[in-house]
Amino acid sequence: MASRRETKNILPLKGYFQIRTSTAFSRWSRQSSTTVILYALPLVLLIVLTRDNGMQRTTDLVAQKVAEIYIDDHVIIAGVGNRSQYEYWDRPDRNVDLALIRGDEKKGIPALKTILFWNGLFYYPDYAFGRGRQPFIDAKCPVTTCLATDDPYLLDSVDQYDAVMFHWPSLCDYPYVATRSEHQLFVMVSDESPQWRFSGYKLPFYKDFFNLTMTYRRDSDIEWPYGQVEVLASAPVGEEEVLVARRNVSRNYAAGKSKLAVWFVSHCKTDSRREFYVHVLKQHSRIDIFGKCGKPFCSFDQLNDCYQRIEIDYKFYLSFENSLCRDYITEKFFNLLDRNIVPIVYGAGNYESIAPPHSYIDALKYTPVQLAKYLDILDKNDTLYNEYFWWKPFYKSHYDYKEMANIAFCQLCQQLNQPRTHLQWYHDIDAWYDGGNHCHKPNRFKVPIKQFDFDNYTIPADAVIKIPL
Numbered sequence: 341m342a343s344r345r346e347t348k349n350i351l352p353l354k355g356y357f358q359i360r361t362s363t364a365f366s367r368w369s370r371q372s373s374t375t376v377i378l379y380a381l382p383l384v385l386l387i388v389l390t391r392d393n394g395m396q397r398t399t400d401l402v403a404q405k406v407a408e409i410y411i412d413d414h415v416i417i418a419g420v421g422n423r424s425q426y427e428y429w430d431r432p433d434r435n436v437d438l439a440l441i442r443g444d445e446k447k448g449i450p451a452l453k454t455i456l457f458w459n460g461l462f463y464y465p466d467y468a469f470g471r472g473r474q475p476f477i478d479a480k481c482p483v484t485t486c487l488a489t490d491d492p493y494l495l496d497s498v499d500q501y502d503a504v505m506f507h508w509p510s511l512c513d514y515p516y517v518a519t520r521s522e523h524q525l526f527v528m529v530s531d532e533s534p535q536w537r538f539s540g541y542k543l544p545f546y547k548d549f550f551n552l553t554m555t556y557r558r559d560s561d562i563e564w565p566y567g568q569v570e571v572l573a574s575a576p577v578g579e580e581e582v583l584v585a586r587r588n589v590s591r592n593y594a595a596g597k598s599k600l601a602v603w604f605v606s607h608c609k610t611d612s613r614r615e616f617y618v619h620v621l622k623q624h625s626r627i628d629i630f631g632k633c634g635k636p637f638c639s640f641d642q643l644n645d646c647y648q649r650i651e652i653d654y655k656f657y658l659s660f661e662n663s664l665c666r667d668y669i670t671e672k673f674f675n676l677l678d679r680n681i682v683p684i685v686y687g688a689g690n691y692e693s694i695a696p697p698h699s700y701i702d703a704l705k706y707t708p709v710q711l712a713k714y715l716d717i718l719d720k721n722d723t724l725y726n727e728y729f730w731w732k733p734f735y736k737s738h739y740d741y742k743e744m745a746n747i748a749f750c751q752l753c754q755q756l757n758q759p760r761t762h763l764q765w766y767h768d769i770d771a772w773y774d775g776g777n778h779c780h781k782p783n784r785f786k787v788p789i790k791q792f793d794f795d796n797y798t799i800p801a802d803a804v805i806k807i808p809l
Contacts, residue, residue: 434494440473441487441495450485453756455749456501457490461529462510465490468745476753479746486753502756505529506550514541522763525551527752531564533663534774535611535781543770548805550766552755554748555773557667562755564748567674567739569695575734582697586730593680593729594655594722600626600715601684602650603658608633610662611781614686617708618658624712627658651681655725656715660703661687665779669694674739682718682728684711688780696731763807771803 443451452473461467469475469488476484492498499521506515507529520526528550534543552561576582608615621627630637638646650657657679659672669689676683677699685691686703703711718725738744766772 434491437472437487437489437494452485452487453502453753454495454500455486455488455503455505455752455756456492456494456498457488458492458504458506458515459511460490461507461531467505467507467529467749468741469749475746476749479750481746481750481753483750483754483757485757486749488749499524503527503552503752505554508543508546509536511541514545523760525756527552527554527562528766528769528773529554529564530773531556531566533665533668533779535663535665535779543773544768546766546769548765548767550769551764552752553766553769553772554752556670559667562748562751565744566670567677567737567744568747569674569677570736570738572734572736575696575731582730585734586698586727589726589730591729592722592726594725597653597655599628599654600719601656601658602628602630602654603634603660604631604637604646605629605634605660606632607662611779612660612662612664612686613782614660614662617686617703618660620708621712624709625715628654647675647679651679654681655719656701657681657683658703659683659685659687659700661685661689663779664688664781668779671739671741673700674737678737678739680729682725696735698728699731699735700728760809762809763805765805766803767805768800768803771800775800775803 441452441454443449445451457465457467466488470478471489473484473487475488476486495501497519498504498517499519501524503525504517505527509530509532526549528546554560554562554564556564556566576585603618615633618627618629622629629635638649657676659676661668661670661672665688667689669685669687669691673683673685673687673691673695677695682701683699684701684703691700691702701711701714706714718728768775
């Protein structure tokens with residue numbers, strides 16, 4: 341039994357806990373009330389003010405005057421009358437899109453083919469193209485009866501979409517598809533060379549998975565180029581007319597340029613061994629290198645301004661590719677071709693077939709020492725230097741990423757709307773994409789390279805399976 345003295349010591353301790361508990365509860369109550377007032381009530385008020393206000397929805401396209409609007413390069417919203425629906429991620433219901441997809445034959449409204457983005461293309465969840473039907477109209481596609489979406493729940497199941505886009509380089513896991521139908525097409529999309537692989541699953545895992553390819557390769561089912569050169573109607577025809585144009589360049593493009601050559605580079609170690617070429621070239625010529633592999637110059641979001649600055653001071657730009665792969669000519673070339681600076685190319689693509697003659701210098705036709713001597717000759721002779729710009733009034737270089745995406749998706753929409761003549765799938769996509777001598781990876785640096793032996797490469801017969809219908 342506890343003594344009276346012990347009891348006196350215990351009773352005040354019990355009271356202390358009762359007081360502390362009561363005080364803590366009271367403080368919690370006041371804090372909770374404050375939280376409700378500051379956060380919960382404004383949220384409820386916002387929901388009330390922004391609710392639909394009872395506006396009736398209908399899937400009748402004519403009555404509702406459904407239209408799609410392309411805004412901010414990324415967001416497609418459906419307009420109902422004079423009132424727009426909520427943003428894509430908060431669309432009230434899917435019936436509007438479903439009505440667009442179904443169309444109405446009696447009213448002359450065509451049904452649409454559907455394209456699902458399974459995953460995004462790096463920074464572009466909409467593949468830099470857009471969502472809905474309107475991007476096909478804005479791109480002036482020959483066929484516009486398609487609708488693109490990244491909402492896998494728009495239709496009841498994935499096997500109902502006509503095409504499913506898989507950007508292979510950014511796939512982290514093997515895509516689990518419960519069912520797929522015979523009519524739909526799985527499209528392997530890649531704008532990277534096969535020497536730059538980011539996917540968690542290598543291409544050999546994708547046997548008998550893809551039906552179509554959409555890449556920079558010119559032999560893809562759908563070509564997605566990095567750029568294109570447009571030949572204007574006034575362009576000279578034949579070698580004699582070109583020679584006349586070269587001798588009659590009226591502008592001095594060398595005026596005010598005090599520096600020789602420049603290179604922006606972020607990948608310091610590459611399969612093309614370009615860094616070795618530049619290392620030797622720099623010992624014999626004046627080359628300024630900026631970026632991760634050189635001196636700081638400007639940030640990525642200011643790149644366009646940087647190009648404008650260098651074309652004022654420099655005569656040449658090193659448009660050196662990180663991979664020596666067939667058809668792999670990136671924006672490094674098309675972007676600089678559009679500017680008042682001569683691109684020096686280092687790649688395995690067929691530049692002669694896509695660019696005006698005498699508009700660039702092919703580094704692989706020279707040793708670094710030979711190239712340094714040639715650049716020195718051009719640097720001291722403005723007439724010879726200006727001849728590399730003879731083509732400016734007669735050609736136009738296109739390299740905008742959105743514009744190139746439009747080209748690819750216009751092809752895809754047109755193909756989806758054509759009658760199917762055969763079933764096709766890639767039994768061995770890796771053999772098609774990276775087999776044989778599609779890419780050249782020198783074990784040691786050796787130039788000049790007169791030509792790449794890509795013409796003799798034959799894709800294995802069982803790489804692509806085609807069955808007539």
